[in-house]
Amino acid sequence: MSKQQTDSMAAADNGLLHRRFFLKAGALAGTALLTAQSSAENRPTWMKAPGKGMSEAGVPSRYENHVKRLPVSRPGTTGSGASRSPLEHLEGIITPSRLHFERHHSGIPEIDPEQHRLAVFGEVQRPLSFSAAGLCRYPLVSSIQFLECSGNSGALIAPSPVDASCSVLHGLVSGSEWSGVPLALLLEEAGVKPSGKWLIASGADAAGMSRSIPLSKIYDDAIVALYQNGERLRPGNGYPMRLFLPGWEGNASVKWLKTLQVTDQPAMTKDETSKYSDRGEDGRAELFTFEMGVKSLITSPSPGLDLAAKGLYQISGIAWSGAGRIKRVEVSTDAGRTWAEAHLDAEPMPKSLSRFRAAWRWQGAPAVLLSRATDEAGQVQPTRAVVMQGRAPGSFYHYNGIQAWQVDASGAVRNVYV
Ligand SMILES: Nc1nc2c(c(=O)[nH]1)N[C@H]1C(S)=C(S)[C@@H](COP(=O)(O)O)O[C@H]1N2
Ligand SMILES: [Mo]
Numbered sequence: 001m002s003k004q005q006t007d008s009m010a011a012a013d014n015g016l017l018h019r020r021f022f023l024k025a026g027a028l029a030g031t032a033l034l035t036a037q038s039s040a041e042n043r044p045t046w047m048k049a050p051g052k053g054m055s056e057a058g059v060p061s062r063y064e065n066h067v068k069r070l071p072v073s074r075p076g077t078t079g080s081g082a083s084r085s086p087l088e089h090l091e092g093i094i095t096p097s098r099l100h101f102e103r104h105h106s107g108i109p110e111i112d113p114e115q116h117r118l119a120v121f122g123e124v125q126r127p128l129s130f131s132a133a134g135l136c137r138y139p140l141v142s143s144i145q146f147l148e149c150s151g152n153s154g155a156l157i158a159p160s161p162v163d164a165s166c167s168v169l170h171g172l173v174s175g176s177e178w179s180g181v182p183l184a185l186l187l188e189e190a191g192v193k194p195s196g197k198w199l200i201a202s203g204a205d206a207a208g209m210s211r212s213i214p215l216s217k218i219y220d221d222a223i224v225a226l227y228q229n230g231e232r233l234r235p236g237n238g239y240p241m242r243l244f245l246p247g248w249e250g251n252a253s254v255k256w257l258k259t260l261q262v263t264d265q266p267a268m269t270k271d272e273t274s275k276y277s278d279r280g281e282d283g284r285a286e287l288f289t290f291e292m293g294v295k296s297l298i299t300s301p302s303p304g305l306d307l308a309a310k311g312l313y314q315i316s317g318i319a320w321s322g323a324g325r326i327k328r329v330e331v332s333t334d335a336g337r338t339w340a341e342a343h344l345d346a347e348p349m350p351k352s353l354s355r356f357r358a359a360w361r362w363q364g365a366p367a368v369l370l371s372r373a374t375d376e377a378g379q380v381q382p383t384r385a386v387v388m389q390g391r392a393p394g395s396f397y398h399y400n401g402i403q404a405w406q407v408d409a410s411g412a413v414r415n416v417y418v
Contacts, residue, residue: 006312006361011340014333015361019343022357069099070167079107079206082149084171088302091316092345093144093353095174097229102236103149103172105271106207109256113240116204118224122262125191132240135226138181142227143246145351146320148173148292150249150276154396156384156403161415166302169415170403173320175353178244180225183218187262196262200269201243204258211252212266213245217290221246221351224257247322247351248290249398251276279392292322293400294381296329296356296373307411310364315342318353321375325349328374329356335368335404335418342371367407368418384417 011018060067067089073081082103085095095101102108113132121127152172155162162169187199192215199218202210213222225233225244233239238255245253251271266272266288277285296319301307315333319326326348330339342356356371373381384401406416 003361012332012338014367015363016331016333016340017359017361019341019358021359022343067099069101080105082172084167085174086167087171087297087299087318088166088305090299091355093175093318093355094229095176097176097231097234097237100174100176100237101149101172103250104205105209106205108235109205110235111204111240111256116240118241118257118260120186120190120260123193123196123264124262125193126189128186128190130186132226135181135224135241138185140179141182141223142177142179144175144177144349145246146173146175146353147250147253150251150289150292150397153399156399156401157388157391157396161417163414165304166297166299170297176228177230178223178225179227180223180244183222183224186224187218192262195264198263198266200261200263200267201254201257202259203254204256209254209271210267210269211254211272212269213252217245217248247292249276249292252290276397278397279395281390281392283392289398293398294321294323294373294375294379295319295400296371296381297403298369298371298405301369301407301413302405303413303415306413307362307407310362313360313362315358315360315369317356317371319356319371319373320353321373321379322351323375323377323379324351325376326354326373327376330372331358332370333360333367336370339372362407364409366409368416369405369407370402370418372402
């Protein structure tokens, strides 16, 4: 596609094209020639002899070994820490399970599913106990949904921009297909007494992490997850069972789920008081910020994925909201002066990552790339300035501000504030 043709598709200043660009079959043919070069004459070595045999479980190509969770916290004496999804190397809306971010407060317990039980008790008519095998006999439901730690993007509260990659800054979010038993079914069987209003969920790790969840959320869409992306949960993500609360801060999705106590009030555990609560300017903590805000990120270009030459680029990113579906994503390449609506890959699903794209002709001049998501509840992703309003110094949870990537004249990309 010639420069003249793409100019006629301009949707915002500084080279952004209309989203219908992605609806035209083959729109990128001819423009992608920079990379799509065939080497027809030389038969490569791998065509000269049969390849390797089959295997019981696949692993990625060794040429993709750089795609890994980074950085991985060094396990301290408590095993606390995190590893982040390599967002800038991934596409679509599903994070491969081996690259799903991890956040543990006391390491990964090695649980024998034969010995593990989930106990439901408290304000119920019939206390119950479930094995993983027992739970698998209940009707399962599956949904593609995101999980995000409320500490994700917390580095963006720093007074000056941290020079780091997209995954280091924002990699505590991932998307999976989660399958499990609706928790409402189990509570129905246990028979919640009228006094039951909250559920205290705790895990079988040494941290014994526990959180209080209002029953309204449980009846809405909470599941006891058993499978992730089609296979049984991996140990790091809660094997053999975890609570999964779509759209809510990751911390409340208690892994290695061991007990569910129905109560008349929240338990005020350490993970919902001293931690995971937002402090206002007066220093007072606000209790229970459960729902994750509307958010988006450009994953490519981003720091480390620099622009090699002037030309037509595919801006790609993810958007999500704890309130439901993403309605729209807008992109700017001139620091927010003008915006163009991005193309969404597919009909957005509630509380799921959505993939957006925009075509951009980079003319070689410095540019600042932004994305801004709007969800079906009408919430618009706020600027950094708005997110910072009224926060106590150091209060870093639930940061969902617009991310700015600066492209300099050499094509290098870095984190900036606008
Ligand atoms: N039992 C238990 N559950 C837990 C945690 C934990 O340390 N122990 N970490 C929580 C936090 S802070 C987050 S963000 C998510 C992370 O889930 P993941 O490791 O599967 O990504 O699990 C939550 N559930
Ligand atoms: Mo978290």
